[in-house]
Amino acid sequence: MKITEARQQFISQWGAFGTHWGINRTMAQIHALLMVSPDALTQDEMMDELNISRGNVNMNIRELINWGLVERQVIPGERKEFFVAEKDIWKVIRLIVKERKKRELEPMLELLNKLEEVEGDKKDKNVKAFLDTVTGIKKLGRQADKTLDMMVKAEENWFVSNMLKLFK
């Protein structure tokens, strides 16, 4: 397989992958393109390579910057802005985990705390089933929260090596 075809396949598959994980296709494709590009790219280059509009590139680049996955780079003497992606895949994962934890896990845990204070007789089987479920999810959620915090703070090798020790 030629490099150009391989790059295209990679970008396309990373895009599809993203859609399964709540990241929009274009955002994931831009990220993929930047990951396999040795040099920083401009918005125009991305428009060209991915066949998407200027507005689309701009909005998704901004979102990638919010997530910490892409950085703006100013090259002296150049009017245009250049962009580079974080290429260390472990850092990428940590950034994504951090962001999604904040957006999804934390609000869920807050709600579960409120819901645990539901009024009503614990002998009522509806109340009991409800509390059992909520409590179970809360326990798991808190565990996940702690675990992910550790992961986010950990250095790559520490995490990998612990995982290897535990699971080999």
Added chain:
Amino acid sequence: MKITEARQQFISQWGAFGTHWGINRTMAQIHALLMVSPDALTQDEMMDELNISRGNVNMNIRELINWGLVERQVIPGERKEFFVAEKDIWKVIRLIVKERKKRELEPMLELLNKLEEVEGDKKDKNVKAFLDTVTGIKKLGRQADKTLDMMVKAEENWFVSNMLKLFK
């Protein structure tokens, strides 16, 4: 807060949560409803509680059964079918991980293997950047694959207790 309101909030939030994880809102809501219901429910009861059509309930129930998250229950003397959800949250997570691993991680790893065999001079910086990225993701992906396999096979307490030991 009254139990009915608490249930509603839980169902609605679990639905929203699902959409961030590639599971459709209704499927997640049906699952939530079944998790907090002490008894098995019929399709008609779900239509009522969630205000959705018969077809919608039916399709999503079928999908939940495919994932192993819900079971059909036949009650002697009853013409209708009843449904119950898996309520052990760790089993739920394991079933979801198993399914998504198969649907997403495994195809990705297959592609990466193919892409690693790209032709071209490794001195070419494009080829080099490409291979570095692909190899990095493959390593991470293989690690995740192993880890998730272990998790899927593990008994609840084994996994929880190991996690606790490692991360407390």
Added chain:
DNA sequence: TTGAAATTTCAAAACTTATTGAAAGTTTGT
């Protein structure tokens, strides 16, 4: 300052995904 180059915005259009509901199919009791 000025104005050409570049970036950003956002309403409308295109596309994708989910839902409905009525018709077709299946099951079960008599």
Added chain:
DNA sequence: ACAAACTTTCAATAAGTTTTGAAATTTCAA
């Protein structure tokens, strides 16, 4: 064998999401 009860299917439609592209805004070298 029939028909009532129940389940399944799927084409049409609705809802939701992403993308476009042109206009507005910003930037910066001269």
